[in-house]
Amino acid sequence: MTEIARRVRLFLGSYVLLFVLLAIRFQTRWLMISCIVIAAIGLLDMLWIVFGVTRKTEAEPIRIADVTDAGSDVAGYLATYLLPFLTVAEPTTRDVIAYMIFLLVTGLVYVRSEMTQINPTLYILGKRVVAITTDKGWSGHLVATSPPHVGDVVQAVSLNALVRVETVPKATPT
Amino acid sequence: MPAFDPASIDVSGSVTLVVARRSGHNYIGNRIAMSTDVANDLRQICQETLNAMSQRTAVAYADDLDFDRESHYVLVPSSVLVSHRPQPRRGRRPADDAAEVPQIEVDPGARSVLASASSLDELNARDLKKQSFTFYAAIVGSNPDNRVDFVDQWNPYKAGLSGGIITNFGDRLNRIEGPLLVFERSFDIVVTDAAIAVLDLGAFEGVFRDIDAMVDRRPTWSAAAVAALPLDDGTAELLAELCDRGGRVATQLRGMYERGVFGKAFTATQLRTEMQGQKLDVGRMIVKGKLVLDDADIPVVLKLIDEKLYTGWHSDTPWDVGTRSKRAT
Numbered sequence: 001m002t003e004i005a006r007r008v009r010l011f012l013g014s015y016v017l018l019f020v021l022l023a024i025r026f027q028t029r030w031l032m033i034s035c036i037v038i039a040a041i042g043l044l045d046m047l048w049i050v051f052g053v054t055r056k057t058e059a060e061p062i063r064i065a066d067v068t069d070a071g072s073d074v075a076g077y078l079a080t081y082l083l084p085f086l087t088v089a090e091p092t093t094r095d096v097i098a099y100m101i102f103l104l105v106t107g108l109v110y111v112r113s114e115m116t117q118i119n120p121t122l123y124i125l126g127k128r129v130v131a132i133t134t135d136k137g138w139s140g141h142l143v144a145t146s147p148p149h150v151g152d153v154v155q156a157v158s159l160n161a162l163v164r165v166e167t168v169p170k171a172t173p174t
Numbered sequence: 175m176p177a178f179d180p181a182s183i184d185v186s187g188s189v190t191l192v193v194a195r196r197s198g199h200n201y202i203g204n205r206i207a208m209s210t211d212v213a214n215d216l217r218q219i220c221q222e223t224l225n226a227m228s229q230r231t232a233v234a235y236a237d238d239l240d241f242d243r244e245s246h247y248v249l250v251p252s253s254v255l256v257s258h259r260p261q262p263r264r265g266r267r268p269a270d271d272a273a274e275v276p277q278i279e280v281d282p283g284a285r286s287v288l289a290s291a292s293s294l295d296e297l298n299a300r301d302l303k304k305q306s307f308t309f310y311a312a313i314v315g316s317n318p319d320n321r322v323d324f325v326d327q328w329n330p331y332k333a334g335l336s337g338g339i340i341t342n343f344g345d346r347l348n349r350i351e352g353p354l355l356v357f358e359r360s361f362d363i364v365v366t367d368a369a370i371a372v373l374d375l376g377a378f379e380g381v382f383r384d385i386d387a388m389v390d391r392r393p394t395w396s397a398a399a400v401a402a403l404p405l406d407d408g409t410a411e412l413l414a415e416l417c418d419r420g421g422r423v424a425t426q427l428r429g430m431y432e433r434g435v436f437g438k439a440f441t442a443t444q445l446r447t448e449m450q451g452q453k454l455d456v457g458r459m460i461v462k463g464k465l466v467l468d469d470a471d472i473p474v475v476l477k478l479i480d481e482k483l484y485t486g487w488h489s490d491t492p493w494d495v496g497t498r499s500k501r502a503t
Contacts, residue, residue, distance in 0.1 A: 058213035060190045060205070060292040061318045135318075136293030153318055155188060158207035161296040 004111060006049070006160060011110040012038070013046035014119040015103070018081050027090050046121050050143070054165045057157040062164070064148045066133040070117060070141055074129065077118045080106060116163045117141035127165075142166060178249055178369040180227040185220040187316035189213040190291040193307045193330065194284070199387045201308070203287030204297035206355075216312040216357070220324045223361040227371055233499075235278060237429035238482075239375065240497035248372040254278050255370070278432055279391055280382040288313060288323045288365060302331060302353045309381045310357065323365035327377035330355040385420050385428065392417045395427035402436035403479070404445070406464035413472055426476045435480060445479075452483045453492065 019039035026032045091099065109115070117129045122143055130147045133139045144166040148154050156164035191212075194203040208216075232249040233241055241248060256277045287294070291313040307329045315321035333340060333356050340350045362377035363370060372378040396417035400410045416423040430436060442463040449456045459467060459475065467475055477483050482495040 056209050056211075058190075058208050058210050059188050061188055061316050061321075062292045063318050134293040136290035138293035138295070155316065158205075158296055161298060 007111040007116060008107070009045050009049065010116050010119060011107045012042040013049065013121050014077070014110070016042040016046065016121045017124065021081070025089050031091070031096070043121070046119075046125065049159070050122065050125060050127065050165060054157045054159070054167050059155040059157050059167045061153050061155055062132075062138070063135040064132055064150055064152045064154060065135040067147060067150060068131040069147065070129045070131045073118045074120055074123065077115075078120055116160055117143070140164060178232070178366060178371055180224040180364070180371070183224055183322055183364070183366070185217050185224070185314050185322070187314055187321070189216055190313040190321075191216065191310065192287060192291045192294060192313060193297065193310045194287050195305055195307045196384075196387070199283075199389055201281075201283035201287050203291070203294045204301075205291060205294040206297050216324075217314065219357075219359060219361065220312055220314055220322075222359075223324060223364060223373070226360065226373065227364065230373075232371070235372070235378075236433060237379075237425070238480075238495075238497050240499045241375065243373065243375075248375055248378070250278055250370040250372065250378075252368055252370070255280050278383075279388065279428060281384060281387045283387065284309075284325075284382050285365075287311075288325070291321070291323075292318065299353050302334065304335060305331060306335065307331060309377075312361070320367065323363075324361040325363040325365060325377070325381060326358050326361045327363075327374070327380050328358050330357050332356065383428075385425050388424075388428070389420075391428070392420070392424055395424065395431045398431050398436040399427055399476075402438060403440050404442045404464050406461070406466050409465055409467045409472075412467070412469065416469065416472060422473055423476070426473060426480070430476065430480050440479060445475075448478060449475075452478060452485065454478070 016039050019035040019042065023032050023035035023039060026035060110118075117131075117140075119129070122129060127143050127145060128147055130142050130144060131139070132142045132148070140162040142148065142154065142156060142164050143159070144154070148166075154166050156166050159165050189208075191206045191208050192203050193206060194201045196202075227247050230245055230247045233239070233246045235248045235250040239248065254277050256279050288311055291311070309325055309327045310330050311323050311325040313321050313323050329335070331353065334353045340354050341347045342350050360373070362374035363372050363381065365371075370378070370382070393414070396414040399405075399413060399417075405413065413423070413427075417427050418424075442460055442465070445465065446456055446460055449459065454474070459465060459471060465475065474483070477494065482498075484493050484495070485491065486493060
């Protein structure tokens with residue numbers, strides 16, 4: 001899977017909650033079903049990326065030298081969710097096109113910038129995102145069940161160059 | 175010999191894969207994320223490397239060591255590794271000065287890359303381009319303070335750089351898209367806290383002791399030689415200049431420096447006697463009690479001092495020794 005493809009999938013996953021909300025709000029049947037399908041695909045894909053792919057990727061030990069909570073980034077990202085609610089519950093074709101352009105632009109920004117760690121769905125899946133620096137100088141984001149402390153050694157797998165996901169040490173075949 | 179037991183090394187921990195390339199005199203290392211399948215294959219190769227070492231006998235390192243790679247591996251204790259920059263000695267060594275402890279100089283760049291393996295920047299496929307890697311390494315262990323490095327002097331992207339068409343022969347021939355990384359079935363070097371164990375001496379010299387990368391150390395080696403030998407001023411300058419250029423003279427001086435050869439102070443009388451024995455042009459090379467040498471003489475006289483020139487006792491052949499091993503007495 002290329003980096004771009006992975007980022008597109010993560011973007012879709014980050015908008016799972018939005019599509020759920022839109023499915024609740026829309027009264028037009030085909031729109032409601034479309035949103036439910038997109039939300040389901042996004043959620044399943046996120047589950048696969050966060051739990052499936054990380055299980056199939058080799059973990060590495062890193063020692064945490066600095067930790068900062070990255071929750072405020074996610075809160076800011078959630079604000080983009082509000083925009084679609086400014087329109088009507090039964091959107092016209094023009095409204096739907098406007099939604100799609102909005103999502104396309106947001107997606108473009110997401111994929112082309114380092115925003116992988118900004119993902120509300122991770123929080124829904126019981127994960128938290130923290131900005132970390134390791135004792136050897138790597139800086140990036142860590143997706144973890146609970147925030148690590150300075151000095152902790154974390155076994156983590158790479159989601160991409162700037163995001164790692166905490167995992168537990170796996171048994172190794174002998 | 176230090177405490178290095180290949181049988182006691184555990185390779186079941188986490189594996190970090192690192193590739194490193196030269197950038198000027200430094201190494202740039204990158205981490206490569208990999209699936210657990212590949213990690214398990216690398217673990218297996220690590221174990222096979224340790225098994226190969228277990229079946230061999232450890233011998234102490236020397237830069238001119240002649241060793242049988244089928245029955246030996248070379249062990250370099252961490253206690254004799256030097257990767258800092260000691261101050262060069264000024265002037266000649268006093269006669270009562272204690273000789274220096276034998277040491278082996280290593281380029282700190284490679285060790286630095288290995289030590290920070292998990293925190294190196296990750297390499298993406300699109301970043302590979304036409305990069306030529308000097309080595310790759312599997313760093314094994316779940317405790318960041320106690321990991322073992324398995325190093326191989328090999329460019330895993332070599333196949334990708336060949337320009338050939340890479341295919342997979344399944345039910346039909348299919349082109350393999352994307353960069354291809356190929357790893358060898360064994361590692362050349364194992365690095366622990368206690369020692370560096372080497373199966374391929376050339377790989378150790380190439381990865382850890384590349385003479386071209388050890389620019390900072392060259393003045394130390396030439397200064398040690400100048401202090402130990404009765405050189406005239408012009409020859410001392412020439413020797414320092416040749417050493418500064420790297421290559422053969424720098425390699426010779428480094429080896430002699432490490433083996434403590436320059437811990438002794440050589441006199442013109444000693445050298446004259448030995449040079450006469452080896453049929454060198456003493457009248458030209460020693461003038462007024464000083465060595466007066468040109469570019470071509472310096473490597474020869476260094477070999478003489480390093481006991482690498484001798485005459486066959488029955489054939490009278492003037493031999494020039496490359497590698498050697500100390501015989502049991």
